[in-house]
Amino acid sequence: MTLLHLAGVTRTVQLVDAPPLTILSGVDLDVEVGDRVSIVGRSGSGKSTLLNLLGLLDNPTTGDLEFDGRPVKSFSSAERDRVRGRDVGFIFQQFNLLQGRTALENVMTPLLYAQGKQFWQRARIATEMLDRVGLGHRLGAMPDKLSGGEQQRVAIARSLVRGPRLILADEPTGALDLETGADVMALLDEVATGSGAALITITHDPAIAALATRHLRLDHGVLTVVGAQDAPGAPALPDDDVRDDLRDDDLAAVPA
Numbered sequence: 272m273t274l275l276h277l278a279g280v281t282r283t284v285q286l287v288d289a290p291p292l293t294i295l296s297g298v299d300l301d302v303e304v305g306d307r308v309s310i311v312g313r314s315g316s317g318k319s320t321l322l323n324l325l326g327l328l329d330n331p332t333t334g335d336l337e338f339d340g341r342p343v344k345s346f347s348s349a350e351r352d353r354v355r356g357r358d359v360g361f362i363f364q365q366f367n368l369l370q371g372r373t374a375l376e377n378v379m380t381p382l383l384y385a386q387g388k389q390f391w392q393r394a395r396i397a398t399e400m401l402d403r404v405g406l407g408h409r410l411g412a413m414p415d416k417l418s419g420g421e422q423q424r425v426a427i428a429r430s431l432v433r434g435p436r437l438i439l440a441d442e443p444t445g446a447l448d449l450e451t452g453a454d455v456m457a458l459l460d461e462v463a464t465g466s467g468a469a470l471i472t473i474t475h476d477p478a479i480a481a482l483a484t485r486h487l488r489l490d491h492g493v494l495t496v497v498g499a500q501d502a503p504g505a506p507a508l509p510d511d512d513v514r515d516d517l518r519d520d521d522l523a524a525v526p527a
Contacts, residue, residue, distance in 0.1 A: 272303060272304045273301050273302070273303055273304075273337075273340070274302050274303060274304050274306075274338070274339060274436060274437060274469050275300065275301065275302035275325060275336075275337070275338060275437065275469070276300075276301050276302075276335070276336070276337040276340075277298050277299060277300040277301075277324070277331075277334065277335070277336050277337075278299055278334055278335040279297050279298075279299065279333065279334035279335065280295060280297070280298040280299075280300075280324065280331040280333070280334035280335070280336055281293060281295055281296055281297060281298070281331060281332050281333045281334055282294045282295040282317075282320050282324065282329070282331055282332050282492075283332040283333075293492060294317045294320045294492050295317050295320055295321060295324070295331075295492045295494075296491075296492040296493055297334075297493070298321065298334070298492075298493075298494045299494070300487070300494060302437070302469050302471065303469065304436065304467065304469055305464075305467055305468070305469060306469040306470070306471075306484070306485065307460070307463075307469075307470050307482075307483040307484040307485065308469070308470070308471045308472070308483055308484075308485045308486075308487065309471075309472045309473075309474060309479070309480035309481075309482070309483035309485070309486050309487065310471065310472070310473045310474075310480075310487045310488070310489055310494070311474055311475060311476075311477065311480045311486070311487070311488050311489070311497070312473075312475065312488060312489035312490060313475065313490070314475070315491075316489045316490055316491060316492070317489055317491070317492040318441075318473050318489055319441075321473070321489060321494070322439055322441055322473055324336060325437075325439055325471060326355065326359050326361060326437075326439050327343060327346075327351050327354060327355040327359060328355070330343065330344060338354065338358075339358075339436075356381065356384050356433070357385075357433060357435070358435050358436045358437060359435050359436075359437045359438075359439065360430030360431055360433070360435035360437070360438045360439070360468070361430055361439050361441070362423075362426055362427055362430045362438065362439070362440040362441065362443045362459070363426070363441050363442075363443070364441060364442035364443065364444075364445035364446050365446060366414070366422045366423055366425070366426045366446070367426065368414040368422055368425060368426060368429075369414075370413075370414055370415070371413070372413075372414075373410065373411050373412060373413060374401060374406060374409050374410055374411070374412050374413075374414075374417065374421075374425045374428075375394070375397055375398060375401065375410040375411065377414070377425055377429055378397040378400055378401055378425060378428045378429045378432050379393045379394060379397040379432075380429065381429060381432055381433050382396060382397065382432060382433065385433060389433065396432060397428070397432055398410060400428040400431060400432045401425070401428050403428070403462065404424045404425075404427055404428045404458060404462065405424065405458075406421060406424055406425065406428070409421060418451075419446060419447050419448075419451060420447060420451040420454065420455060423443065423444075423446075423447060423451075423455050424455065424458065427443075427455070427458065427459055427462065431462055431463075431466065431468075434466055434468075435466075435468055436467075436468055436469065437468060437469050437471070438459070438463055438468050438469065438470045438471070439471050439473070440459065440470065440471070440472045440473065440474075441473050442473065442474055442475070442476075443455065443456070443459065443472065443474075443479075444456060444474075444476070444479055445474075445476075452479070453478075456472075456479060456482055460482065470483075
C-alpha cells in the first residue's frame with residue numbers, strides 16, 4: 272500500500288533581486304507502508320525542503336504529492352494539520368524537548384491534540400511508550416538530567432506516541448556518539464517495525480543510511496536511487512558552498 276507518492280515534484284523560491292532558485296527538481300518517490308528509506312545528501316542538497324514536503328509542512332511548486340492516495344493540495348489547512356499530527360512523527364537531531372517539563376510531560380504533549388481515548392488516557396499511553404524505549408524509570412526526569420541518548424529516546428517516544436504511519440528522522444544521531452547513535456537507530460527501527468510505520472531517515476552519514484532497505488541520494492535537488500558505486504559505507508559527502516547551504520537551511524522555510 273502506497274503511503275506517500277511524489278511525481279515530478281519541484282520546489283522553487285523567489286529571491287529578492289535574483290532569478291528564482293530551484294531547490295527540488297522533478298522528484299519522483301513512492302513510499303510504501305512499512306518501508307525503510309534513507310536519503311543522503313550534502314549540505315545544500317535540498318534535504319530540509321524535501322523533509323518539509325514529506326511531512327506536509329509545505330507544498331510543491333509543481334508536481335503531484337499524495338498522502339494515503341489523496342492529493343495533499345486538496346487538504347484544507349485544518350485537515351493538513353490534523354493528518355500531520357496524527358499520522359506523521361518527526362525526530363530531529365537536536366531533540367527539541369521542552370525544558371522545564373519532565374520526560375513524561377514531553378511525551379504526553381502530542382496527545383493533548385488527540386481525541387477520545389488518546390486524550391483521556393494520555394498519561395498511561397505516554398508512560399507505556401517511555402517504558403517501551405527503556406525509560407520507564409525516568410518518567411520524572413527533566414531534559415537537563417538526561418544523557419544525550421536518553422534525550423533522543425524521549426524524542427523518539429514523543430514522535431511515536433500517537434502511532435504515526437510515517438516517521439521522518441532528520442539526522443537523528445547527529446548529536447550522539449557513534450555507539451549511542453547505533454543503539455538509538457536500532458531502537459527506532461525496532462519500534463517502527465512493531466507499529467508498522469514507514470521510516471524515512473535523512474542523513475549525511477552512510478553508516479546510518481546503510482541500515483535502511485532502500486537507499487536514495489539527493490544532489491542539488493535531484494533525487495536518485497543509490498547505485499552500486501555509491502553504496503552506503505562510502506565516505507561521507509563533503510559540504511557544499513555557501514550558496515547551497517543557504518538553499519537547504521535558510522530557504523526551506525520560505526513560503527510558497
